[in-house]
Amino acid sequence: MRGLKVLPSGRPGRGRLYVNLPDGQAVAWYDRQANRISVLADDHREAVLAVLRPYLSGTVSIGPPPVPTAGDLRRLALPPDADLAPNRPGETLLGELEHGAAGTRARHRLRQDLTAQQRMGDAFDALEPEGWRTLHCVPLPGFGPIDHLVIGPAGIFCVRTIPGRRQRAVVGDLLVTVGRAEPRPDPRWIRGAAARATALLAAKVTPALAVVDASRLETAPTVRDIRVLQPPTATPDLVASPTALKPPDVEALFAQARDTETWLPGRPHSSLAGV
Template identity: 70%
Template sequence: MASTSASASASRGLKVLPSGRPGRGRLYVNLPDGRAVAWYDRRANRISVLADERREEILTALRPYLTGTVAIGPPPVPTAEDLLRLSLPPDEDLAPNRPGEAQLGTLTYGTTGTRARHRLRQELTVRQRMGDVLDALAELEDWKVLHSLHSLHPIADHLLIGPPGVFCIRTVQGRRQRAVIGDLLLTVGRSDPTPDPREARRAAAYATRALSTPVTPVLAVVDATRLEVAPTLRDVRVITPSTTSTFLTNAPTTLKLPDVEALFTTARDRRTWH
């Protein structure tokens, strides 16, 4: 009993901090000075211990977060992608970006008028809707997703990387109206046509050059009451939140898992997109 009490008391000096978006990624166990002594990989259900003499303290600190049978041991030998990721400066890492990061920033810190703020909230809503769908897909080990991909200028609302390839996704507000997508233009309701298909192609071509791998342009239409796609539109894929999982999981495999990891490591580095 005394031993358990001492261990719990000693573990109070350790802090458990998440890495990446909430509920995903790793949990790091740090000393008060910020040095990591362990991390918990929730996907692999494994604790990597850097300071074996603190094993009991580490387990006590992580116990509220553990589920099922957890493996414990020294860190695995880092891959080349691990080393690149570890050397990535935090300000250059795009992985923590939330869906609609730019809209969130403007709404929080900007000084736009009422109409502009309403438009930004609508844009934010559709990006978050699509982001939730993609995050759910990325909970599967084989998929990786980045949101609000931008460097000197916006590139993609979402970038999805998985066994079927790389997808550069541009979101479209359906506004509870009919959406008609042609080879060059998109029309929602009675509003003026917009060049979304061309913008999607341009973004995917830019991503293809940056990543040195084929990237498929995708339009994600959110909240349209009816969706019509021209039969001649073959190079740009069109999805909705409800069709995303079926479309992507049924696509043929073109990338191996190490390729997915390597592309994600490259894509999350803001400097890739300069």
């Protein structure tokens, strides 16, 4: 059948490939981790195999889909342009560097921010086999984009990335200071962003600061509500944290968070609740 389109779900090389009709309706998907094609409409079986053939490797199983989870149903109804999962780490900064007219100094700062976000984003993405899911550059009206929203067994973390620039970094209750640069209000920002995300997702979101490439990191003893992360121990620390979410909860929250409608301006605050 002509007109079938293959659309990725998630970042390149990860997640599923969905096969859609021209009107956007999904008729099948290919799970690359399980190496299985799930066909929703059997009359399209041969056409689905033909359009997916360039993406297949090894022995592939094919058949009807398993009983869909709530996350599966939500993903099937989600238009590709409303899906945040394909966002790359630093997606917003990439656009600013490509189209912005900032001066040399400002562009240098943007590149430092981008490098830090890409490093942390790659580290978070690598947790996927451990049952974690990550979104990058999540638009949060009134605050600006969340660098990384990390959802996994230990809970949900709203992460702001700070380039350490190989200098001493000090995290205080209200400000972060890197070297001799002007202090940044990142602690206040991340608290507000996490509180807003908590309301929208109706699940506890923990604020976190990831300080990348600092020569030394100091955190004030009074900073107890913000998770302070630093490579290379950042992701091992998350994995070793106590379990707070079961795998179905992780997938359901990821399905909710990847939908741009979740973050729309004017959306009423949900009641604060744990999952």
